[in-house]
Amino acid sequence: MLTLSQVTKRYPTGDRALTDIDLTLPRGQVMALIGPSGAGKSTLIRCVNRLVEPTSGSIRLEDTELTRLSGAALRRARRSMAMIFQExxxxxxxxxxxxxxxxxxxxxxxxxxxxxxxxxxxxxxxxxxxxxxxxxxxxxxxxxxxxxxxxxxxxxxxxxxxxPRLLLVDEPTASLDPKTSRQIMRLIRELCGERNLAAIINIHDVALAQQFADRIVGLRAGQIVFDGKPGELDADTLTTIYGEEEWDTRVQDDIGESTPPREVPASRLTLASGGAS
Incomplete structure (x- = not known):
């Protein structure tokens, strides 16, 4: 459905926000983007709907090459890509x-x-x-x-x-308390399932990503360093994505919450520290 090929974003200063990003997102899949602040997560989402112009590479939504569109054609294409914002x-x-x-x-x-x-x-x-x-x-x-x-x-x-056919979700829980964060992520997950929507969710909370996403992509310094299933994340992988840190394996469910919508391995890890993107 959505295919990114060799997508790079370079600023006039020479700094690279993204380098040679290759991703394919099928219809109905919920993908979480994780990584430290400045890793390029928000930039990647905004390159897809052209709020940020990629320097090079291809972004295709089904049969439409988004990087070649402008004016009315770009506005029509954006109807298919709905954005949910942090603020x-x-x-x-x-x-x-x-x-x-x-x-x-x-x-x-x-x-x-x-x-x-x-x-x-x-x-x-x-x-x-x-x-x-x-x-x-x-x-x-x-x-x-x-x-x-x-x-x-x-x-x-x-x-x-x-x-829309695609949801682009930029830190939907950053300003919310833990219980409300889970409720919002559960709602997004359920709606994607009901409507067969693909979604890219930029999120700092690794535990939420593991619980509600089908797939996790880890970015570091604008490059993909992990692409796999939530259960494949372990301490070594998180260290690759975020750098050295102490990883807390204890996970406590919110009191009064309903049964989680998907099976999550008992060994899933919670990121001990985070920050703004």
Whole structure:
């Protein structure tokens, strides 16, 4: 579905954020990107939807070569690639419903979007999505009246109303407490399964990546140093990705949480320290 071939991002200073990245992501797969701050995780995601321009290489979404697009063609392609942001990127003065419907801006004309006159089918889908993410009661609330977890759920609904084929998720749990983080990751995982969506999730929490992703890719200094299943991560692999550190093998589930959605080896490792990307 998504294929990156020899993707490199070099800045005018000569510094490389990414070097010769080769990745193939099939439909329906949830892939987690892990690595230390500055490893290139956010840059990789933003190269896919061209918020950052790759210096060289090929990025193909199904039959479309994304690196060759511009103007209206690029805007059309971006409809298929919905983004979920760390800081939610909501418009605080708008209601929850208006923020969700803003995900349809790429499909409706300028005047309809300016006057917020969305087609009835879009409004009906927004109602369905708000119910699915657990916020049917909040549709008339302003975004700035919501908690962090609620704001992220609005961001997820806004992404899904685009009817995307690919989710690009940039640190969705960085501003959330541990319990809410698990709830948000579980929701993203379930929605990808329900809609057969592929997803790339940039995440610092290794334990969450192991629990909710099908595949983990480790980046260090802009290069892939690990690409495998969650159960293949061990202390040596984490040292390769992050450098020398003490790895805590104790994993404690949140009290009151439901059964995890996928089998996770008892030996899974929790990253003892992290930071912002």
């Amino acid at each position: 939610y990127a909501l418009v605080d003065r708008l209601t929850v419903m208006e923020n969700v419907l803003s995900g349809r801006l790429g499909y409706v004309g300028f005047w309809r979007s300016f006057t917020r006159r969305y087609p009835q089918e879009d409004i009906a889908e927004a109602f369905r999505l708000l119910d699915r993410v657990g916020l049917p009661h909040a549709m008339d609330k302003r975004a700035d009246a919501l908690s962090g977890g609620q704001r992220q759920r609005v961001g997820i609904a806004r992404a899904l109303i685009q009817s």
